[in-house]
Amino acid sequence: MWIKDRHMWMVFVLPGVILLILVLGWPAITSILYSFETEQAGDAAYTLANYKSLLKDPFFSTTFWNTTVFVFFSVALHMILGLAVAMVLNSALPAKPMFRVIALLPWVVPDVVAGIIWKWMYDPIYGALNDLLIKIGLLENPIEWLSNPKLAMTSAILVNLWRGFPFVMLILLAGLQSIPRHLYEAAAIDGAPKLQQFIHITLPGLKKMIVVALALDIVWEVRRFGLIQAMTQGGPGVLTEVLSTYTYKQYFKFFRFEYASAISVVMTIVLLLVSLPYIWMISQEE
């Protein structure tokens, strides 16, 4: 054989490296270059014009703020609901596998499909949600979930809560199962109440898993696109416009490739910053 055994790993790694360069490296570099170009000048001159316009674009600042609100509440609620469901599923529950599958179901639904389903459920005329709330007497008249300016963002976050909590639940459930049972038994013998056990055994035991779930969930929710695109397309007005839908619009609808690239570069920088703790943690383990 002309390749020495100790160099064989290169052959195995090579296809992966090439693929990564093609599908990640090349588009990333092109986007960064694009973001410094202008439509008029092309790549003849690299300027900061797009970034300057970003700072002046009132829609961009609104969109940035909307994204922050959307991501903060989505992730916070994912964490709370995910942990609660994980603890229920980790307890002595009959028919556990069945409940685990049920809890995972929302996550299996692609987010565009989730958006379409919920748009129908929210519909003020035929929607199942209004119908249910009116029938049980909680509502007098149907609510315009996606058109009421005070409710639109909340409605979008609610759908995202339903769609996204199973992922956090899954990670935290794995974490819970790795906490040794005898810690709880010892604490129980010493007479520690459940709350104390939760604070001093469960939470510290889950720390790493929580960081992992937080980092991944934040990155995913910032990129969340199909859900909002299918439900509101950013409306009413720009109340539910987030960075992902705004970038999509600029690129694919308005053909402003350079400007859209600048937005996605800013988005990437923000995401890198928020995932630093996660990257740091992983690098610590090696």
Add this chain to the structure above:
Amino acid sequence: MKHNGKIHAMPGDYMTMVLFYNTAMFEAAGLDPNKPPKTTDEFLAYAKKLTRDTNGDGKVDQWGFGTVGAKSPGFSMRFGPFLWSFGADYLTPDMKRSALDTPEAKEAFAFFVELYTKHKVVPPGLTAMNPQEVRTQLAQKKVAMIMGSGWTPPIVNKINPDLNAFEVLQCAPAPVKRKQATAIWLSSWVMSPSTKHPNEAWQLMKFITSKDIELKWFVDNRVTSSRKDVSGVAPEILNDKFASVMASQLPYGKVEPQIKQWPEIMDTFTTSLQEAIVGMKSPEKALSEAHERINAILAR
């Protein structure tokens, strides 16, 4: 289709936007189905009569007019006829500036917004409505009138065959304020200049745009041909109750500006319209913001 003396595309089909209405719902509301609304005032009066409580539970469950309010390409096709009929336009004739600061534009904008906010003749949830959802409202007898074209009856029929769309639906020219106007949809066949098979592509285009196939498209899908020797002579099209109305509107039709900024201009416009519809801003303020923003886009 020619530009500077060179042929750029082969015309395919054309569509003009017209007002579709449910004759049975007209009768139930005491309106004559043979006398569709001609003016925007009549249209509003009809819409008010058609907005009612049909099952007696004290809540409105049927609305006069269904329309698109989402940021969708289908929006401008349905709003344009109103704007143009009021004597206004989106842009100046040279397409360099916004023309939305005219009194006519303000009037048209307020008319459309108030259909929802003041007169409540449009069902709730307008800002989230896409064309297919509006057609569903017509198919499910939730609304009595919508703007549509040749594709409307077959799609509505597919959504709810029980409605008997081809029988019960009727169409009429878009309601008039100052002048008859509507939006035109044109499709065309274009060949890539870098194709390796220009002859085959040309054969295909000739076949697709041939008399027989253009007529077959109408019979199968209600798509009206741009060919005068098809749409102007075929009895299937001339005697069709929908196609004849659409053909009568061709002289009043307008095509939206074919400029690169158009999608962004329309998105900006719809954003402002939605803000007026949900009551975040007054119609005047929303429209003047749209005017400024569109000028900024065109000045870029």
